[in-house]
Amino acid sequence: MSHHANDPAVEPVETTPRRKRVTPPSLAALAAAGEKLVMVTAYDYPAAVAAEKADVDIVLVGDSGAQVQLGYDSTVPVSVDEMLVLAQAVRRGTTTALVVVDLPFGSYEVSDEQAVATAIRFVKEAGADAVKLEGGGRVPAARIRAITAAGIPVMGHVGLTPQTAVALGGFAAQGRTVEAARRVRDEALAVQEAGAFSLVLEAIPSDLAAAIRPQLTIPAIGIGAGPAVDGQVLVLHDLLGLTEGRAAKFVKRYATVLDAMTEGIGAYAADVRSGAYPGPEHGYAMPEGVLDALDG
Numbered sequence: 001m002s003h004h005a006n007d008p009a010v011e012p013v014e015t016t017p018r019r020k021r022v023t024p025p026s027l028a029a030l031a032a033a034g035e036k037l038v039m040v041t042a043y044d045y046p047a048a049v050a051a052e053k054a055d056v057d058i059v060l061v062g063d064s065g066a067q068v069q070l071g072y073d074s075t076v077p078v079s080v081d082e083m084l085v086l087a088q089a090v091r092r093g094t095t096t097a098l099v100v101v102d103l104p105f106g107s108y109e110v111s112d113e114q115a116v117a118t119a120i121r122f123v124k125e126a127g128a129d130a131v132k133l134e135g136g137g138r139v140p141a142a143r144i145r146a147i148t149a150a151g152i153p154v155m156g157h158v159g160l161t162p163q164t165a166v167a168l169g170g171f172a173a174q175g176r177t178v179e180a181a182r183r184v185r186d187e188a189l190a191v192q193e194a195g196a197f198s199l200v201l202e203a204i205p206s207d208l209a210a211a212i213r214p215q216l217t218i219p220a221i222g223i224g225a226g227p228a229v230d231g232q233v234l235v236l237h238d239l240l241g242l243t244e245g246r247a248a249k250f251v252k253r254y255a256t257v258l259d260a261m262t263e264g265i266g267a268y269a270a271d272v273r274s275g276a277y278p279g280p281e282h283g284y285a286m287p288e289g290v291l292d293a294l295d296g
């Protein structure tokens with residue numbers, strides 16, 4: 001469509017006015033104007049289409065998809081090749097939102113070269129706009145610097161970092177002692193200093209996020225970090241009610257999709273068993289005479 005914009009021979013297709021593509025600078029401008037940034041995860045085409053229709057700013061192909069989409073019991077086992085399939089489907093369904101892809105565990109820790117090569121795969125093979133990686137220590141900061149230097153925007157992620165939750169002592173909120181709070185703050189500043197265009201603050205006290213934010217010049221997106229940040233992110237399956245069991249404290253449920261799916265499939269199963277489906281309207285008519293000639 002856009003490549004025909006200056007071609008008078010081509011009638012413009014009538015469309016609803018679409019906003020322009022979201023970019024790291026446009027996000028910074030939105031945040032500077034006081035607009036809250038909306039980020040949600042997606043792992044497949046229909047979810048990306050729905051997120052786009054709902055006008056979210058950032059779609060994250062999170063490694064949480066390892067659990068909620070692929071059924072692993074943590075984010076650790078998911079591979080780059082698996083994340084690529086998810087990211088490609090999301091890219092096909094997304095037109096204006098910024099598509100960020102999580103670098104999975106093991107795909108960036110070894111060296112700057114490994115991190116850049118992985119980030120390039122997500123850009124070249126899935127059309128990712130940016131990548132996200134966990135941590136703000138010396139090693140993750142070096143990786144952020146290297147990937148950014150290769151021309152790929154990087155989103156940071158500090159606080160509760162699920163890929164290294166074992167080392168953190170489980171899925172507990174972070175930054176609740178003076179030492180731990182300093183560590184979260186220093187990591188957030190290191191991520192910014194390394195060149196990240198934005199960062200996620202996960203599972204830290206709201207007051208700590210409020211204390212860190214004035215020291216940041218890049219937008220901070222919270223999940224379990226309270227309201228004093230530039231935007232919020234939630235796992236799609238959590239907010240839609242597609243996950244079973246007890247959710248984290250920060251989850252707010254906006255729909256009951258797993259129940260709706262179960263009901264729908266259950267109603268279909270009951271119809272098949274009772275013979276109510278298929279009805280005459282679901283069948284194909286045979287043209288006259290064909291059946292008579294069948295055995296002739």
Ligand SMILES: Nc1nc(=O)c2c([nH]1)NC[C@@H]1CN(c3ccc(C(=O)N[C@@H](CCC(=O)O)C(=O)O)cc3)CN21
Nearest residue numbers: 064067068075162171172173235238243247248249250
């Ligand atoms: N479905 C889902 N939602 C997520 O937000 C999510 C994933 N999966 N998988 C990857 C990580 C793991 N995350 C998690 C997982 C569990 C808690 C959780 O239950 N936290 C307790 C901790 C309380 C504490 O001791 O501080 C909570 O009650 O919130 C938090 C974040 C966030 N990410």
Ligand SMILES: CC(C)C(=O)C(=O)O
Nearest residue numbers: 041062063064200233
């Ligand atoms: C929760 C967000 C920040 C994430 O990293 C994920 O979904 O994997």
Ligand SMILES: [Mg+2]
Nearest residue numbers: 062063064102
């Ligand atoms: Mg993640």
